[in-house]
Amino acid sequence: MVTAASKRKVAASSSRNLPNDVTLALGQNVKQFRIAAEMSQIELAFDAELERSHISRIERGVGNPSLLTLATLCHCLGITLPVLFEGISATLPPTAQGGTLRRENQASHDKPPKGNRKSPLR
Numbered sequence: 287m288v289t290a291a292s293k294r295k296v297a298a299s300s301s302r303n304l305p306n307d308v309t310l311a312l313g314q315n316v317k318q319f320r321i322a323a324e325m326s327q328i329e330l331a332f333d334a335e336l337e338r339s340h341i342s343r344i345e346r347g348v349g350n351p352s353l354l355t356l357a358t359l360c361h362c363l364g365i366t367l368p369v370l371f372e373g374i375s376a377t378l379p380p381t382a383q384g385g386t387l388r389r390e391n392q393a394s395h396d397k398p399p400k401g402n403r404k405s406p407l408r
Contacts, residue, residue: 304344304348307376308374309350310347310362311350312370316345327342327345330359334361344359
């Protein structure tokens with residue numbers, strides 16, 4: 287039996303295109319700096335007040351950490367955000383230019399506006 291929850295889970299997993307070039311490159315950098323700092327995932331997670339599994343997801347490119355989480359990781363690793371992003375040149379196009387949806391409820395030029403908005407995406 288297909289439930290509403292399973293439909294949402296399938297929709298969410300198919301609309302999010304992770305890992306991608308950006309998350310993979312970021313994850314490689316996090317792992318590189320963690321190893322250079324001679325820290326385990328558990329130690330970094332403890333210092334950053336995160337779950338170890340979240341560190342693992344970030345390093346594998348399947349996690350999409352917030353800017354604040356990245357800033358905290360940088361602090362714990364003794365680096366800055368610009369250093370963390372060094373060497374990452376990948377970008378992702380918006381859906382209107384051939385990119386994939388980043389989340390199920392993402393605004394898009396292809397979808398009609400909900401409610402009484404007169405203009406899609408101002």
